[in-house]
Amino acid sequence: MKRVKLTVAYDGTNYCGWQVQPNGITVQEVLNRHLSELTGEEIETIGASRTDAGVHALGNVAVFDTRVRMPGEKFSFALNQRLPEDIRIQESKEVPQDFHPRYVKSxxxxxxxxxxxxxxxxxxxxxxxxxxxxxxxxxxxxxxxxxxxxxxxxxxxxxxxxxxxxxxxxxxxxxxxxxxxxxxxxxxxxxxxxxxxxxxxxxxxxxxxxxxxxxxxxxxxxxxxxxxxxxxxxxxxxxxxxxxxxxxx
Amino acid sequence: MKRVKLTVAYDGTNYCGWQVQPNGITVQEVLNRHLSELTGEEIETIGASRTDAGVHALGNVAVFDTRVRMPGEKFSFALNQRLPEDIRIQESKEVPQDFHPRYVKSxxxxxxxxxxxxxxxxxxxxxxxxxxxxxxxxxxxxxxxxxxxxxxxxxxxxxxxxxxxxxxxxxxxxxxxxxxxxxxxxxxxxxxxxxxxxxxxxxxxxxxxxxxxxxxxxxxxxxxxxxxxxxxxxxxxxxxxxxxxxxxx
Incomplete structure (x- = not known):
């Protein structure tokens, strides 16, 4: 099991913000879905900043845990081939298992x-x-x-x-x-x-x-x-x- | 009769270019329609540059002739209230009747x-x-x-x-x-x-x-x-x- 940190850029125009919610499509939801398809696991990312509907990001941060043996830095390429044009991973890397993007000071x-x-x-x-x-x-x-x-x-x-x-x-x-x-x-x-x-x-x-x-x-x-x-x-x-x-x- | 010159900015993403054509919606067509509605005349603009599908403009130029008594510089405000968000007139002004945006050197x-x-x-x-x-x-x-x-x-x-x-x-x-x-x-x-x-x-x-x-x-x-x-x-x-x-x- 390893923890992977993603730096996520998105155009927020067509999303109901970052966080999964019942009223509309969110960035996190799209990310979770493509990560789950890619890994064959049920992935739920933990996001650093729950940006509002319409807000953009060049570098929001999310982490997820996986047993997939792909090196951390390869996830950016694999995800970008699947994600819609308005979301692009800027970087992916393995981080310590206890790294939490909201609880670690930033x-x-x-x-x-x-x-x-x-x-x-x-x-x-x-x-x-x-x-x-x-x-x-x-x-x-x-x-x-x-x-x-x-x-x-x-x-x-x-x-x-x-x-x-x-x-x-x-x-x-x-x-x-x-x-x-x-x-x-x-x-x-x-x-x-x-x-x-x-x-x-x-x-x-x-x-x-x-x-x-x-x-x-x-x-x-x-x-x-x-x-x-x-x-x-x-x-x-x-x-x-x-x-x-x-x-x- | 007077000739009015428009400086036109647009996001070309959703248009089949500037010039009126049968295959899809164009900037000129949208402009002609709103000018015709505004003036009650049948307006056909003459454009300076026939930008291609997907090309953007901060300052394309078009002219049209009208009998409407509205001062030239007011057309920008009146048109911007009618036009879709992806087209905005930056300036409007009266020009000499023989000003042609393609034949005058620029x-x-x-x-x-x-x-x-x-x-x-x-x-x-x-x-x-x-x-x-x-x-x-x-x-x-x-x-x-x-x-x-x-x-x-x-x-x-x-x-x-x-x-x-x-x-x-x-x-x-x-x-x-x-x-x-x-x-x-x-x-x-x-x-x-x-x-x-x-x-x-x-x-x-x-x-x-x-x-x-x-x-x-x-x-x-x-x-x-x-x-x-x-x-x-x-x-x-x-x-x-x-x-x-x-x-x-």
Missing amino acids: EKIYEYQILNRRFPIPTERFYSHFTYVPLDVEKMREAGTYLLGEHDFKSFCGAGAQVKTTVRCIHELNIEKSGDKITIRVRGNGFLYNMVRILAGTLMEVGSRAYPPEKIKEILEAKDRKAAGPTAPARGLTLVKIEYPEELG | EKIYEYQILNRRFPIPTERFYSHFTYVPLDVEKMREAGTYLLGEHDFKSFCGAGAQVKTTVRCIHELNIEKSGDKITIRVRGNGFLYNMVRILAGTLMEVGSRAYPPEKIKEILEAKDRKAAGPTAPARGLTLVKIEYPEELG
Whole structure:
């Protein structure tokens, strides 16, 4: 028996998110099915991040256990021949049997893409959130500084989340503008339900000058979802990478 | 009566190209239909570039004549409310009645996107051509120098084209690499049928070292389509911009 770690990229547009659920097709379900067909075993993957419907990934992580003698690194090739075009394994490798992608400490990097111009660009429509309201990136950056570090992010947690604590630590929050594309990049030790999308929606309120940058302090202190801005649409969000300690990664 | 110029962006994935044809839905057909509904007239647009099935545009150009009293610049807003998400007018403006988007001299800019890495990225699949064969960008740039300027591009002209001359002038040919994305950007006074895709396919043969860069000279001299490399897939190609003289642009 060995445990194999997969780095999974997907276009979330046509999926009801990562996690298996009764209401529609999910990335995990498709992955489980093709892994089961490939191995002849009944495979259930364990995923690192349960991304929402419409959210994309360049590097979500999943593990599974198998008795198949294929070397860990060959699973990427074998799976990619079977998977639909909107899911592609980027890497596969054997990891220690006790490696659990959610319980092992990790850093996650997310990017939220905003297209800020007069009219939408059709080829960007599934991978960015469009707004014609001019956004002041400097003000968004100033607001971002209040979010850095360890905070209780309860105000940035979507309803329905069941967690012991809403304290999280954001290690990096960069906002880059290139032409009419704005990218919010966040790196942290974990994110609450809808947290990155609520961060993005709130930073956009600052960018449009609906909120002054300092309002972020108040929002954090309120510990109330209603204090923050709207949840930005899923299509703009991509899980870029999950970093584990070197011996596992 | 006035003539209105439209700058049209589209995702070509789901269209049989620009030009109206019997075999499937085209961008021009959708545009004509919505313009006719909007104006109550029977509108037939004249397009600048008849892009192929699957080719994208950020700035194709079309004109139409109308008696409707709406100011030229308002058509963009009115059309965008009616058009499907994969077509968006970027600008509309009144132009002189005799402005013809194909007969007035122009410069066209195309970009061909290549994703060059071990495995495909699902979110890029409709907008770039994937190859895992490592491409040597320096060699591609060297090959590109032979294509600059005025040449008979007969070897780079797809079958079925009816043109008086296959002489064209390439004013700019840049090949940029950013991470695992390679972008071939060409600017010229006109391009033959499939020319940019054959250029891209041929430059990729140089990048993979199937052809030495100097072979481009031979290919040009052969004046034979069979001398050049394959036609690269449509999905990687985008018509970026068409530049007209200032008084029209």
